[in-house]
Amino acid sequence: MKIKSRVKDYSVEFVDDLLKKKEEIFRSLDYDKLVFFIDKNFHKLYEKQVERFIGKEKAVIIPATEHQKSYSKLALYYRKLIEMQFTRKDILVTFGGGVLQDLSGFIASTLYRGIKWIFFPTTLLAQADSCIGSKTSINFDKSKNLIGSFYPPDKIFIDTSFCRTLTRADFNSGIGEIIKFHLMSDEKEYCRLLRYLSQDDLFENRYFNAIVKSTLKIKYSYFKGDEFDSGRRNLLNYGHCFGHALEAASNYAVAHGEAVLIGMGFANLLSLKRGIMSTSKYEEFERLISMYYPKFDWDLVSIDEILYHLKRDKKRVGKHFTMVLCKDVGKQFKCDDIKEKEIRSTYKEFVSKYEGKI
Numbered sequence: 001m002k003i004k005s006r007v008k009d010y011s012v013e014f015v016d017d018l019l020k021k022k023e024e025i026f027r028s029l030d031y032d033k034l035v036f037f038i039d040k041n042f043h044k045l046y047e048k049q050v051e052r053f054i055g056k057e058k059a060v061i062i063p064a065t066e067h068q069k070s071y072s073k074l075a076l077y078y079r080k081l082i083e084m085q086f087t088r089k090d091i092l093v094t095f096g097g098g099v100l101q102d103l104s105g106f107i108a109s110t111l112y113r114g115i116k117w118i119f120f121p122t123t124l125l126a127q128a129d130s131c132i133g134s135k136t137s138i139n140f141d142k143s144k145n146l147i148g149s150f151y152p153p154d155k156i157f158i159d160t161s162f163c164r165t166l167t168r169a170d171f172n173s174g175i176g177e178i179i180k181f182h183l184m185s186d187e188k189e190y191c192r193l194l195r196y197l198s199q200d201d202l203f204e205n206r207y208f209n210a211i212v213k214s215t216l217k218i219k220y221s222y223f224k225g226d227e228f229d230s231g232r233r234n235l236l237n238y239g240h241c242f243g244h245a246l247e248a249a250s251n252y253a254v255a256h257g258e259a260v261l262i263g264m265g266f267a268n269l270l271s272l273k274r275g276i277m278s279t280s281k282y283e284e285f286e287r288l289i290s291m292y293y294p295k296f297d298w299d300l301v302s303i304d305e306i307l308y309h310l311k312r313d314k315k316r317v318g319k320h321f322t323m324v325l326c327k328d329v330g331k332q333f334k335c336d337d338i339k340e341k342e343i344r345s346t347y348k349e350f351v352s353k354y355e356g357k358i
C-alpha cells in the first residue's frame with residue numbers, strides 16, 4: 001500500500017516472519033545506525049528473536065502505558081537519543097502498539113525538526129488502524145491526545161502473526177476499531193465484517209489478513225485529501241468523543257478500542273433518541289457491538305467526570321458538545337449542538353442497559 005502524505009509519502013508492507021527479515025528490510029535504506037524503541041511486553045514475549053534482530057544496535061525498552069505518552073516522560077526519551085548521539089542519518093525503529101507509536105512519532109517529528117522513523121506495529125489496533133494517517137499524540141494533564149503533530153513513519157511493516165500473543169482485551173480493542181471502520185464504509189464492506197465476525201476464532205481464520213487490509217483501505221479513503229483532519233476525516237471520531245472521555249475518566253481502565261465500542265453504542269443511542277437512527281438499525285448495531293463490550297464497572301466513573309472530559313475534547317466547537325452521530329452504514333455526521341441534559345439522560349439509559357459480555 002502506498003500512502004500519499006503532505007508530510008512525506010510512505011508505504012505499508014505485509015511481511016511473514018518479520019523478525020527473521022532484518023537484512024531484507026534494511027538492505028535498501030541509507031543510514032548510519034538504528035535505535036530501537038521496543039514495547040516492554042512485546043520484548044518479553046519475543047525476547048530471543050527480538051534480541052537477534054537488534055543485534056549490536058541500541059534499544060530502549062518502554063512500558064506501553066498511557067502515562068508514557070506524557071509531556072514529562074518525553075524528556076527522558078529525547079535525552080536517551082541525544083546521549084546515544086542520534087543524528088539525522090540514523091533511523092528510529094519502533095516495535096509496539098499505538099502507545100509506542102504515538103510516543104515515537106511525536107519524538108520523531110520534533111527531534112531535530114524531524115528524523116527518519118520506521119514502524120513495526122505489534123497490536124491489532126496499530127496494524128489495522130493507527131499505523132497510517134500520520135497522527136502522533138501525547139496526553140496532557142488528565143486529558144487524552146491533546147498535544148500532537150502529523151508525522152508518518154517512512155515505512156511500515158506488518159506481521160499479523162504478532163497478534164497471536166495479544167490479551168483478549170487488546171485483541172478486542174483492535175476489533176473495536178475494525179468494526180468502526182466497516183460501519184463507516186458501505187454494504188459490501190459491512191458484509192465482509194459480518195462474514196469475518198461470524199468465525200469461531202477471530203485470529204485463526206482465512207479472513208483475518210483481509211479484514212486488516214480492508215480496514216486500512218477504508219481509513220485511507222477517509223483521510224486521503226483531508227490528512228490534517230479539517231473535514232471528512234473528523235467523522236472517524238465516531239465512538240471517540242464518549243470513548244476518549246471514558247478512557248480518561250476511568251484512568252484508562254478500558255483499552256482504547258473497547259472504549260470506542262462503548263462510545264459507538266453511546267452515539268447510536270443518542271442518534272436513536274434524536275430520531276436519526278431507526279429502532280431496527282439501532283438494535284442490529286447494538287447486537288453486533290455489544291458482543292465485544294468489555295465488562296466495565298460504571299461505579300468507577302461519574303457522569304460529571306465524563307462531562308469534564310467531553311468539554312476538553314479537542315474536536316469540540318461552540319458552547320455545546322460535539323459528537324459523531326450515525327444513521328446507518330456509511331452515514332455518520334458530526335453534530336455540534338448536543339446539550340448537557342441530552343448527554344446526561346442518554347448516559348443514564350445507556351448505563352442501565354449496559355451488559356459487558358466478556
Ligand SMILES: NC(=O)c1ccc[n+]([C@@H]2O[C@H](COP(=O)([O-])OP(=O)(O)OC[C@H]3O[C@@H](n4cnc5c(N)ncnc54)[C@H](O)[C@@H]3O)[C@@H](O)[C@H]2O)c1
Pocket residue numbers: 039040041042045063064065066069096097098099100101102122123124125126129130131132133134135136137145162163164165166167170173174255256257
Ligand atoms: N496515532 C493514531 O492515529 C492513533 C489511532 C488510534 C489509537 N491511538 C492510540 O493508540 C493507543 C492504543 O494502542 P494499542 O491498542 O495498540 O495499545 P498499546 O500500545 O497500549 O498496547 C496494548 C498492550 O499490548 C501489549 N502488546 C503490544 N504488542 C503485543 C504483542 N504482539 N503481544 C502481546 N502484547 C502486546 C502492550 O505492551 C500493551 O500492554 C492509545 O493511546 C490511542 O490513543 C493512536
